[in-house]
Amino acid sequence: MNFTLKIWRQKNQNDTGKFETYEVRSISPDASFLEMLDVLNNQLVMEDREPVAFDHDCREGICGSCGMMINGRAHGKGRKQATCDVRMRSFTDGQTITVEPWRANPFPVIKDLIVDRTAFDRIMQAGGFISVRTGGVPDANSTPVRKENAEEAMDAAACIGCGACVAACPNSSAMLFVAAKVSQFALLPQGQPERKERVQKMVAQMDKEGFGNCSNNYACEAECPKGISVTHIARLNREFLLAKLT
Amino acid sequence: MTLDSKIPDGPIEKKWSNHRFNMKLVNPSNRRKYSIIVVGTGLAGASAAASLAELGYNVISLCYHESPRRAHSIAAQGGINAPKNYANDGDSIYRLFYDTLKGGDYRAREANVYRLAEVSGSIIDQCVAQGVPFARDYAGYLDMRSFGGAQVSRTFYSRGQTGQQLLLGAYSALSRQIGAGTVKFFDRREMMELVVVDGMARGIICRNLRTGVIESYVADAVVLATGGYANTFYLSTMAKASNATAIWRAYKKGALFANPCFTQIHPTCIPVSGDYQSKLTLMSESLRNDGRIWVPKKSGDSRAPSQIPENERDYYLERLYPSFGNLVPRDVASRRAKEICDKGLGIGKTKMAVYLDFADAIKRNGKHWIEEKYGNLFDMYHEITAEDPYADPMRIYPAVHYMMGGLWVDYNLMSTIPGLFVIGEANFSDHGANRLGASALMQGLADGYFILPYTMSDYLAKTKFSSLAINHSEFEKANKSVAERVEKLLAINGKQPVNEIHKKLGKVMWDFVGMGRNEKGLKKALKLIPEIREEFWNDAKVVGDSDNISIELEKAGRIADFLELAELLAFDALHRKESCGGHFREECQTPEGEALRNDKKFAYAAAWEFTGDGKKPKLNKEPLTFEYVKPSERSYK
Numbered sequence: 001m002n003f004t005l006k007i008w009r010q011k012n013q014n015d016t017g018k019f020e021t022y023e024v025r026s027i028s029p030d031a032s033f034l035e036m037l038d039v040l041n042n043q044l045v046m047e048d049r050e051p052v053a054f055d056h057d058c059r060e061g062i063c064g065s066c067g068m069m070i071n072g073r074a075h076g077k078g079r080k081q082a083t084c085d086v087r088m089r090s091f092t093d094g095q096t097i098t099v100e101p102w103r104a105n106p107f108p109v110i111k112d113l114i115v116d117r118t119a120f121d122r123i124m125q126a127g128g129f130i131s132v133r134t135g136g137v138p139d140a141n142s143t144p145v146r147k148e149n150a151e152e153a154m155d156a157a158a159c160i161g162c163g164a165c166v167a168a169c170p171n172s173s174a175m176l177f178v179a180a181k182v183s184q185f186a187l188l189p190q191g192q193p194e195r196k197e198r199v200q201k202m203v204a205q206m207d208k209e210g211f212g213n214c215s216n217n218y219a220c221e222a223e224c225p226k227g228i229s230v231t232h233i234a235r236l237n238r239e240f241l242l243a244k245l246t
Numbered sequence: 247m248t249l250d251s252k253i254p255d256g257p258i259e260k261k262w263s264n265h266r267f268n269m270k271l272v273n274p275s276n277r278r279k280y281s282i283i284v285v286g287t288g289l290a291g292a293s294a295a296a297s298l299a300e301l302g303y304n305v306i307s308l309c310y311h312e313s314p315r316r317a318h319s320i321a322a323q324g325g326i327n328a329p330k331n332y333a334n335d336g337d338s339i340y341r342l343f344y345d346t347l348k349g350g351d352y353r354a355r356e357a358n359v360y361r362l363a364e365v366s367g368s369i370i371d372q373c374v375a376q377g378v379p380f381a382r383d384y385a386g387y388l389d390m391r392s393f394g395g396a397q398v399s400r401t402f403y404s405r406g407q408t409g410q411q412l413l414l415g416a417y418s419a420l421s422r423q424i425g426a427g428t429v430k431f432f433d434r435r436e437m438m439e440l441v442v443v444d445g446m447a448r449g450i451i452c453r454n455l456r457t458g459v460i461e462s463y464v465a466d467a468v469v470l471a472t473g474g475y476a477n478t479f480y481l482s483t484m485a486k487a488s489n490a491t492a493i494w495r496a497y498k499k500g501a502l503f504a505n506p507c508f509t510q511i512h513p514t515c516i517p518v519s520g521d522y523q524s525k526l527t528l529m530s531e532s533l534r535n536d537g538r539i540w541v542p543k544k545s546g547d548s549r550a551p552s553q554i555p556e557n558e559r560d561y562y563l564e565r566l567y568p569s570f571g572n573l574v575p576r577d578v579a580s581r582r583a584k585e586i587c588d589k590g591l592g593i594g595k596t597k598m599a600v601y602l603d604f605a606d607a608i609k610r611n612g613k614h615w616i617e618e619k620y621g622n623l624f625d626m627y628h629e630i631t632a633e634d635p636y637a638d639p640m641r642i643y644p645a646v647h648y649m650m651g652g653l654w655v656d657y658n659l660m661s662t663i664p665g666l667f668v669i670g671e672a673n674f675s676d677h678g679a680n681r682l683g684a685s686a687l688m689q690g691l692a693d694g695y696f697i698l699p700y701t702m703s704d705y706l707a708k709t710k711f712s713s714l715a716i717n718h719s720e721f722e723k724a725n726k727s728v729a730e731r732v733e734k735l736l737a738i739n740g741k742q743p744v745n746e747i748h749k750k751l752g753k754v755m756w757d758f759v760g761m762g763r764n765e766k767g768l769k770k771a772l773k774l775i776p777e778i779r780e781e782f783w784n785d786a787k788v789v790g791d792s793d794n795i796s797i798e799l800e801k802a803g804r805i806a807d808f809l810e811l812a813e814l815l816a817f818d819a820l821h822r823k824e825s826c827g828g829h830f831r832e833e834c835q836t837p838e839g840e841a842l843r844n845d846k847k848f849a850y851a852a853a854w855e856f857t858g859d860g861k862k863p864k865l866n867k868e869p870l871t872f873e874y875v876k877p878s879e880r881s882y883k
Contacts, residue, residue, distance in 0.1 A: 012794060030632075031522045038524055038745070045743040045789050045798060053797050055312065057485040058321045059525050060626065062410055065316050085629050110456065111795045118433065121313050125425035129418035130377045134297040134695050135368070137375035141332060144386025154379040154404060157411060161315055190377050 001027045001088055004096040005040065007052055013110050019098075029089035033076065034059060034066060036088055054113040059084040061225060064160030067167065068113050069100040074164035074223040082162060082225040102167035106174070106210045117163050119209040120177060127201030128181045130190055143189050153187040156180040158226040165220035165228075171212030176220040178202050179236035180228050186239055196243035203240055247502070249853060249868040252656040253357040258874055259339075262361045265657070266700055270707035277302035280706050281465040283450055285437045285492055287314030289409075289416055289687060290670025291471030293694030296419035299428040301699055303706075306463055307420065308435040310455060310487060310800075315417045318473060318485040319690060322409025323530035323623065324393065325401035326687040328366040333390055337398040339363045344875055346685060349395040349575050350650070350678020351827035351843060352877035353505070353851070355870060357657060358675050365696040366688050370402055372695060376415040380404050391535055393683035395575035395882070401684040406530055406622045412687055416694070435461070436800065437492040438728040440468065440499045440666065443720045444712070447666035451724045453732070455800060458793040460728050462716040466706060467665045469698065470496060471690075474649035474671040476509070478808045478815060479760075480752020482646035483515060483528040489804035490811050493653050493672050501661040502853035502866060504654035504674035506811070507819035510681055510828045511761050512647035513579035516630055516640075517599040526645040527630055529602070530623055531683040534572045536607035536616065537640070539563050539579070541600050545590045551601055551639050562586060570882040577680045577828045577841070578882060580644035584761045585839065587643070594641045603639035644761060648686060650677040650828065651818075654853040654868070658701035659693060662853075665709070667702065669693035674851065679827025732792050735802045740785030744802045747782045751805075751812055754778065759816045764832040768820040775816060779809040814854060814863060821865065824848045836879070845877050 002025045010017030024040050031039075034056050041051035056066040066083040070076035076086045091097065099113065107115040145153075157180070165176035182199050185191030191198070214233055221230045254265040272280065281304040284295040292314055295307040309317065329342040342363040347354060370388070374380065381389040381403050390399040404411040423429040432452075439451040441462070449464040475490035476482040497503045514529045540561045542554050562582060564571045572579075587598050608616055613636055617624070627635045652674040653661050659675070660667050670690040677685065714721075754774045758767035782805065790796030825834040825841035826848070834842040850867040857864050 028520050028522050030519050030630075032524075035522050035524050039522060041797075042743045042745065045787055046741075048787075048789060050789055051797060053795050057311065057316055057487050058318060059486060060321060060527050061629075062321050062407065063316045063318070063485060064320075065311065080625070081629065085626075087629065087632070089632065114795065117312060121315075121421065121424075124418065124421040127425075129422040130375065131422060132372075132375045132419075133300050134293075134372060134419070134699070137371045140330070140370040140374040140380075141387050143374075145382055146386055147382050147384050150379055150382040150386075153377075154381075154411075157379050157404075157414065158407065160410075161313070184379065185377050188377050188379065190375055 001029055001091070001093045003027065003036070003091065003094070006096065006098045008100045009052070009112055010109050011111065013108055017109065027088050029087070031088050032059065032084055033070070033086035033088065034084050052113065053111045056084060061085045062160060064162040067102055067162045067164055069102065069167060071098050074102070074168040075225055080225055080227045082160065085225070102163050104166045104172035106172065107163060107166065115163070119211070120161050120163065120174070122209065123174070123178060123202055123205045124181070126205035127198040130185060131194060145188060149187045153184045156183040156228060156232050159228055160226060162225060164223045164225060166211065168219040168223040169212065170217055170219070171215055173214050173220070174206050174211035175214040175233045175236060176224065176228060176230065178206050179232040182239055183232040183235045186235060195239065199236065199239040199243050247662065247855060247866050249654070249866055250656060251355060251868055252658055253355065254657065258356060258360045261357050262364055269700055269704035272703045272707045274302055278304060280304065281306065282467050282469060282702065283308070283463055283465040284469045284471060285450065286317065286471035286473060287417070287420065288317035288319035288471060288473060288670060289413055289690030290694045291317070291469070292413065292416035292420045293691050294469055294471060294669060294698050295429055296416065296423050297695050297699045298702060299423040301703070305423070305429040306432070306465060307429050308432045308437065308452060310434060310436045312433050314420055314431065315414065317413060318488050319413045319687070320410045321485065322687055323406045323528065324532040325391065325403035325408045325684040326369065326412060327393070327400050327684045328370045328402060328688070329363060329400055330367055330370060332388060333399045335398045337400050341398065342366065342400065345396050346676070346682055347678070347875050348880055349682035350680050351841065351880055352678065352845070352849070352872065353508070353826050353870065354676055354678030356872060356874055361697070362676050362689060362692050365692045368696055369688060369691045373412055373415050376418060378404065378411045378415045391532055392573060394531055394534065394573045394579070395682040403532065406532070406620060409687060412691065416691070437472070438495065438731070438803070439724045440496045441720050441724045442499050442663060443714060443718060446664045448714055449721060451728045453728065456795055458791070458796070460725050462721045462725055464714050464716055464721070466711050467667065467702060469667045469669060470653070470672050471670045471694070472672045474652065475808070475811055476646045476649050478751070478812050479646040479755045480748050481518065481523065481526050481756070483512060483526050486525060489807065491804055491807045493668070494807040494811050496653060496661065496663070496666060498856050499663065500856070501663050501666055502654040502855050503651070503814060504851045504853045505651035505818065506815045506854065507822060507829050508650035508679050508827065509646060510576060510648040510650060511580045511644045512576055513583055513644050514602060514642045515645035516627065517594065517596060517643040527626065528645070528647060529627060529640060529642060531576070533602060533620060533623065537572065537602040537604050538606060539572055539600055539602055541586055541591045541593055551603070567882045574882045575680060575682060580761055581830055583644055599641040599643045601639035602642045604635065605639070608636065648681055650674065650679060650681055654851065658704065659698055660701065660705065665705065667698060669698055679829055731803070732799065735788050735799060735806070736790070736792060738783060738786045738788055740787050742785050742787055744782070744786050744788060744798060744805050747778060747786055748805045748808070751775070751778050751809060755812055759819055762830055762832050763819050765820065768816050771816040772813065772820065775809065775813045782806065782809055817863065818852055818854065822848055822852065840879065843877070849877070
């Protein structure tokens with residue numbers, strides 16, 4: 001398959017950046033989107049031009065490193081896919097594909113398709129944990145957890161922290177990311193003692209980082225590679241209100 | 247060099263508790279006077295950094311990713327072992343110890359393996375307390391499943407994302423300490439050199455991958471939790487950035503490298519489909535709980551799998567190993583798949599694959615049951631191959647997955663350089679010649695949460711430290727050598743992208759140092775590897791700047807080290823004229839095609855010592871003695 005690629009190139013955070021157009025030929029339909037970019041990069045290196053920088057690592061949809069807007073959609077148009085899961089067979093031969101980094105103020109572009117997502121880490125550092133020390137904990141089976149709760153906590157915990165929810169949201173809201181963690185711990189008995197502090201601290205840090213608010217657009221759920229549901233945002237709102245009121 | 251493994255005296259079940267009492271402690275108010283560098287933030291690194299910081303030490307944590315949560319531990323799918331015996335099926339610490347030692351084909355230290363089994367139960371307790379959502383039954387208690395090489399259900403799991411959930415648990419513990427200011431975390435830093443002062447590891451040199459600045463970090467001790475080197479083979483199940491640079495630099499600074507040839511080749515991966523391919527994807531071993539492996543009895547049978555009647559199929563693992571069946575250990579399952587395909591019985595376009603079939607399980611328990619257990623793996627398979635594994639069997643083939651070898655460490659997890667500790671996959675300690683499934687997560691967290699915090703305190707309490715600053719001559723020298731190396735890479739100005747050279751290395755490694763090894767092939771590899779290395783230093787093309795993110799420069803530095811490590815790996819494989827676990831020398835096999843160990847000659851860990859570039863490494867042997875489990879032929883029949 002052959003493709004025309006319009007890719008965002010930006011030397012560093014201070015550079016203004018621009019689109020450049022490239023052609024790639026004879027791409028296997030079974031190749032992944034990132035493998036197609038590997039082919040492009042080999043080509044660029046051979047022409048003595050700097051290859052396109054993008055974050056990636058596990059290439060099996062779990063590390064959350066990769067993330068780009070493909071034809072205006074976070075991780076492309078497929079459902080429940082990270083960028084590395086996208087296969088070239090999902091495009092048509094000869095298609096022009098536009099590739100951009102995540103666009104959100106709290107995620108500054110630092111080179112080409114790489115953005116700085118450390119804001120997510122700072123939200124986690126503010127309260128995304130249970131304050132348990134190593135050692136001195138009870139036997140794992142001492143507290144049963146309702147299967148439904150464990151399953152729902154796992155649905156939320158599946159978040160890979162890629163940032164697609166923020167990139168897809170017209171308000172650059174990180175509510176789905178924060179909700180996933182708040183929800184996971186709120187559903188488990190181990191998360192109860194710090195339930196109120198956790199949600200307030202995480203939300204405060206989220207606001208401080210400059211993420212916007214949720215306006216029920218639901219683009220986050222649609223683009224989430226793990227299909228995390230917006231019902232977790234509803235729980236986040238309930239948890240936050242409850243913490244403020246009681 | 248004499249290797250002192252520092253195994254404590256006493257009966258095996260008392261060794262660790264006696265040792266814990268005998269080790270020195272650092273008074274809580276003195277702990278803040280010490281600083282410790284932890285490189286890597288996977289299960290081992292994140293759990294160690296968090297636990298050491300909780301104790302009150304100043305911890306510097308670094309990783310080459312943008313966030314600690316990206317470490318490759320995240321990709322582990324199946325589960326984590328612990329002998330809780332919640333299933334009431336006869337499990338015990340001793341049984342897990344026995345299974346792990348036997349699974350490693352008697353090439354691991356008894357005392358280490360016993361300790362691993364002993365502390366593993368606490369890991370599950372710890373993770374549950376952290377809010378890790380393990381799978382549960384309808385009564386709300388933890389659910390378990392079986393993994394290869396075991397006849398009990400001791401594997402705890404979170405769907406097919408156990409590594410992710412355990413890593414996020416360790417990451418949350420680490421995040422809490424970063425937030426509290428007890429851990430200073432540095433992202434996008436690649437360790438390029440170890441700094442040794444007066445014979446002690448006292449710091450590291452990193453390249454800031456974002457700015458290109460070469461930075462020095464000083465501390466009282468250094469912990470490497472930098473993972474394995476399976477990417478030496480180019481195609482593996484490893485993440486793309488996983489590399490050997492940190493351990494290789496430490497090796498060249500005097501740390502011994504043990505059993506580099508012990509390579510785990512995982513039997514259930516999606517087969518290679520084309521030249522463009524950048525990595526291989528694992529399908530969790532847990533699938534072998536319910537999937538049956540088979541090939542058609544007749545070579546060249548081109549019928550669709552569903553059209554091949556039961557009596558024309560060869561369920562070869564069930565036939566050869568009636569008691570373990572599809573749940574034989576990884577090395578055995580991989581070797582048998584290769585043998586079947588080499589005989590021309592393989593399936594699919596390339597004939598280098600076998601079927602993993604769920605039809606029986608779907609018939610027995612329904613599609614929904616399979617979905618709940620393995621849904622994400624089935625989705626992943628479907629995305630990659632565009633085939634529906636609910637309708638047709640999966641096609642699988644072995645791929646390089648894990649390295650049992652690594653830097654040599656004593657019972658305290660310290661390398662031969664005082665003050666340099668090595669934990670997780672980066673060390674060689676617990677898996678012998680073959681790692682059982684669901685044991686990597688166990689080892690990483692055991693080292694980080696429950697072993698290193700004790701042994702580190704003992705080292706700090708017993709050692710006198712001179713105060714050092716980053717302008718010390720050793721730091722300046724190391725810093726300069728890293729800068730020169732970067733310049734040298736950028737100056738090669740050849741014609742080949744570094745990736746292409748890495749592919750060439752990978753092909754040689756897979757063909758001659760892969761699943762089946764023999765003297766002729768290994769000698770050929772030892773001739774070819776230096777040639778490829780020459781080619782790299784003369785003909786690689788590294789495009790980019792040294793003062794910015796430069797993806798080609800990052801890759802080039804890592805590949806340069808793989809090209810050296812590959813030679814040591816092949817050299818070790820050539821020297822070990824026996825078959826054991828994942829190291830299969832075709833000259834050494836039983837008439838039934840099982841690995842034939844030579845305990846008289848090779849019951850030792852081979853710890854290689856760097857003697858200079860272009861010189862042969864020196865072999866040091868740590869004899870392995872077995873007081874509790876007598877080595878026997880590893881039978882899974």
